[in-house]
Amino acid sequence: MVYFGNIKPIKGKVHIEKNRCKGCAFCVEYCPKDVLEMSEEFNVKGYHPPFVKDEDACVYCQLCESICPEFAIFVTIKEEEEEGEKGESRP
Amino acid sequence: MTKEDRLEAKNPSEKFLRMDRIPHIWCPGCGIGTVVTSFNEALKKSKIDLDDVVVVSGIGCTGRVAGYVKLDSFHSTHGRAIPFATGLKLANPNLNVVVFSGDGDIFGIGGNHFIHAARRNMDITVICVNNFNYAMTGGQVAATTPIGANASTAPYGNFEFSFSLPYLAEAAGATYVARWTALHLRRVTKSIQEALAKPGFSLIEVITPCVTLYARRNRLGDGLNLLKYYYDKSVIEHGADTRTLDISYQGKLVVGKFIDKEKPTFLHAMNEHMTKILGDKFVKYGE
Amino acid sequence: MKKVKADPKGVLTGSHYLDGDYAIAEGGLAAGCRFFAGYPITPSTETAERFAERIPSVGGVFIQMEDELASITALIGAAWGGKKSMTVTSGPGFSLMMENIGLACMMETPLVIANVQRGGPSTGLPTLTGQQDMMQAKWGSHGDYEIIALSPDSPQECFDLTIEAFNLSEIYRVPVFVMTDECVGHMHEKVVIPPAEEIEVVERKWYEGPKDKYLPYKLDKDGIPFMVKAGDGYRFHTTGLTHDERGYPVINAECQAETIPRLSDKITDNADKIIMLEEDQIDNAEIVVISYGITSRVSIRAVQLARKAGMKIGTLRLKTVWPFPEKRIKQLAKKIKAFVVPEINYGQVVLEVERCAAGKAGTYHVPHMGGWVHDPNDILNVIKEAAK
Numbered sequence: 001m002v003y004f005g006n007i008k009p010i011k012g013k014v015h016i017e018k019n020r021c022k023g024c025a026f027c028v029e030y031c032p033k034d035v036l037e038m039s040e041e042f043n044v045k046g047y048h049p050p051f052v053k054d055e056d057a058c059v060y061c062q063l064c065e066s067i068c069p070e071f072a073i074f075v076t077i078k079e080e081e082e083e084g085e086k087g088e089s090r091p
Numbered sequence: 092m093t094k095e096d097r098l099e100a101k102n103p104s105e106k107f108l109r110m111d112r113i114p115h116i117w118c119p120g121c122g123i124g125t126v127v128t129s130f131n132e133a134l135k136k137s138k139i140d141l142d143d144v145v146v147v148s149g150i151g152c153t154g155r156v157a158g159y160v161k162l163d164s165f166h167s168t169h170g171r172a173i174p175f176a177t178g179l180k181l182a183n184p185n186l187n188v189v190v191f192s193g194d195g196d197i198f199g200i201g202g203n204h205f206i207h208a209a210r211r212n213m214d215i216t217v218i219c220v221n222n223f224n225y226a227m228t229g230g231q232v233a234a235t236t237p238i239g240a241n242a243s244t245a246p247y248g249n250f251e252f253s254f255s256l257p258y259l260a261e262a263a264g265a266t267y268v269a270r271w272t273a274l275h276l277r278r279v280t281k282s283i284q285e286a287l288a289k290p291g292f293s294l295i296e297v298i299t300p301c302v303t304l305y306a307r308r309n310r311l312g313d314g315l316n317l318l319k320y321y322y323d324k325s326v327i328e329h330g331a332d333t334r335t336l337d338i339s340y341q342g343k344l345v346v347g348k349f350i351d352k353e354k355p356t357f358l359h360a361m362n363e364h365m366t367k368i369l370g371d372k373f374v375k376y377g378e
Numbered sequence: 379m380k381k382v383k384a385d386p387k388g389v390l391t392g393s394h395y396l397d398g399d400y401a402i403a404e405g406g407l408a409a410g411c412r413f414f415a416g417y418p419i420t421p422s423t424e425t426a427e428r429f430a431e432r433i434p435s436v437g438g439v440f441i442q443m444e445d446e447l448a449s450i451t452a453l454i455g456a457a458w459g460g461k462k463s464m465t466v467t468s469g470p471g472f473s474l475m476m477e478n479i480g481l482a483c484m485m486e487t488p489l490v491i492a493n494v495q496r497g498g499p500s501t502g503l504p505t506l507t508g509q510q511d512m513m514q515a516k517w518g519s520h521g522d523y524e525i526i527a528l529s530p531d532s533p534q535e536c537f538d539l540t541i542e543a544f545n546l547s548e549i550y551r552v553p554v555f556v557m558t559d560e561c562v563g564h565m566h567e568k569v570v571i572p573p574a575e576e577i578e579v580v581e582r583k584w585y586e587g588p589k590d591k592y593l594p595y596k597l598d599k600d601g602i603p604f605m606v607k608a609g610d611g612y613r614f615h616t617t618g619l620t621h622d623e624r625g626y627p628v629i630n631a632e633c634q635a636e637t638i639p640r641l642s643d644k645i646t647d648n649a650d651k652i653i654m655l656e657e658d659q660i661d662n663a664e665i666v667v668i669s670y671g672i673t674s675r676v677s678i679r680a681v682q683l684a685r686k687a688g689m690k691i692g693t694l695r696l697k698t699v700w701p702f703p704e705k706r707i708k709q710l711a712k713k714i715k716a717f718v719v720p721e722i723n724y725g726q727v728v729l730e731v732e733r734c735a736a737g738k739a740g741t742y743h744v745p746h747m748g749g750w751v752h753d754p755n756d757i758l759n760v761i762k763e764a765a766k
Contacts, residue, residue, distance in 0.1 A: 047119065067274070068125070076100045166616070171481075179456065182413055186608060
């Protein structure tokens with residue numbers, strides 16, 4: 001068995017620009033980790049934007065960011081306080 | 092101050108967009124925005140100087156792309172994005188010229204320009220968002236509407252044969268041809284990257300949901316349903332014979348990279364030929 | 379406005395025996411045109427042929443497009459790519475160009491279109507002359523706008539006015555038409571091309587301020603915005619939609635009310651600077667013959683005969699047809715008895731003369747349906763009638 005060392009999965013933080021959302025639900029449907037869910041609330045345009053239901057599950061795959069037709073959602077790498085990890089880079 | 096504020100994070104797409112024009116005009120569930128994100132991603136990954144990239148659009152829903160990308164961008168007339176792009180490319184051969192428009196614009200009213208630019212191997216990249224109808228004007232039948240599909244000017248269903256865009260492109264002489272659905276996010280990005288790097292005429296057809304018109308008239312559900320449907324119906328067959336790529340209503344969608352070949356571009360051929368014939372008398376152009 | 383000497387590479391200095399079509403191509407090259415997109419159509423094709431032959435040794439591009447729609451649009455693209463560009467066409471091709479002439483006006487793109495007129499409508503008289511596109515040049519595309527149209531009457535003037543057309547198009551950022559006709563286009567005469575240093579060409583109105591401050595349609599003091607070209611890092615946008623100074627579409631009545639008058643006013647307000655007229659014996663004239671293009675040369679004979687018969691005839695030749703010299707014609711209308719307007723059509727420019735004369739002087743048309751020029755006696759007869 002190959003030893004990969006002490007690999008920690010990257011955690012992502014999802015940012016949602018609620019008022020830019022038109023409620024298509026592409027991100028909710030295609031998030032492989034079910035991080036997102038459509039909310040009941042309305043944004044200024046009267047659409048239901050998604051909300052982050054389970055942030056811990058996010059693995060920074062950025063699929064929501066790529067699929068969003070409104071440029072309304074994106075992901076950054078979640079900083080771990082103890083490691084001080086930063087930046088956008090991704091292995 | 093929360094941690095989120097400290098990040099001052101911005102959507103990475105904003106770098107590529109005219110944010111003073113967002114939100115855009117596209118309907119909820121429309122896939123054009125997704126294709127634009129794939130394009131932005133391709134620009135980022137290509138690492139080309141964005142000052143050299145020009146986007147030309149025609150008229151229609153996808154024709155509005157030129158107005159949202161933060162590049163030198165031209166929103167021309169219906170069907171004429173390709174000749175506009177031809178003029179730009181020939182005037183300044185350093186430009187990386189992208190035509191971003193819809194199926195009605197490029198293959199309906201502008202079909203003649205498409206085949207001729209492909210024939211000449213004009214060094215431009217054509218990204219064609221195919222939503223199977225004329226959406227901006229209200230869902231009329233297009234040169235791409237599959238037989239049997241309903242459209243506002245085909246209220247009893249379409250009975251005209253439609254174009255197979257990759258087949259047409261190959262026959263006309265294109266050097267790079269790919270087809271994806273909008274949900275093939277990273278494959279669209281990769282194809283755009285390859286096309287941008289390709290000296291020659293490239294076509295990337297992206298099958299994209301039109302929720303307000305095509306989906307509604309054909310009772311195909313909402314944007315999400317259609318996005319998923321196209322994806323589920325797609326079969327990746329790289330290098331497939333372009334004669335086999337017809338799209339039938341509710342049938343399978345063969346996607347992939349079909350053509351990727353080398354051929355001298357218009358300017359390259361011109362310089363080579365003229366040098367051979369005229370020798371020193373010829374002033375080389377754009378090199 | 380920045381004037382420079384012509385680039386000697388494009389100037390074929392010397393005395394030549396050329397037809398009008400060739401002279402247009404030489405005028406374009408002398409003016410600095412380095413991009414030509416065209417489609418063959420009689421009787422204008424020779425200009426494209428000449429350009430195709432000459433451009434490889436000058437440094438530039440000739441491309442034969444798939445149709446006139448593509449030709450005119452490629453010119454607009456090339457102009458925004460930084461080149462001076464031109465095309466040539468005749469009747470049917472001119473009709474095909476109309477939509478994108480509107481785009482050129484809306485985007486305020488400098489370019490030159492020569493129309494070697496033939497008889498119409500439709501395919502009409504492909505090989506024979508006409509002056510039937512004069513109104514189309516002004517009104518052909520939809521919407522309100524103004525263009526500039528010049529009308530040469532000789533191969534020499536085809537050369538001279540094509541240079542002038544380029545200069546005007548750069549000053550006013552507008553398409554400029556060289557409205558010649560089959561007779562002048564195929565007429566061979568001496569054309570003297572001066573040395574490059576004697577030819578003045580106007581440079582594009584390039585923007586030179588800070589990059590982030592550039593607004594594509596922010597007006598300069600003279601009402602004409604500065605231009606940049608694609609690839610210079612301005613990341614600008616322009617559109618055929620009604621737009622604001624950023625070039626962004628603004629689809630409402632207010633923006634329309636701001637944009638549209640400007641497109642017309644930049645031409646009409648500068649009409650005095652643009653208009654070129656040639657007048658002869660006009661001071662004591664009772665009758666003034668107004669003509670342009672080949673018809674002005676035919677009129678000379680009629681005027682000579684009338685003067686021989688003791689009539690006081692002046693002539694006014696429109697080197698510039700659009701914008702229309704209404705000021706001058708209104709002045710003359712107060713002093714003279716009548717205008718006589720021969721032209722090879724069923725009544726076009728005469729309507730403008732009539733409008734300017736406003737009943738103060740008579741207006742007589744001498745129509746010719748095309749295919750040949752007037753018989754000078756036909757013009758003479760109308761002069762006589764007008765003098766009664």
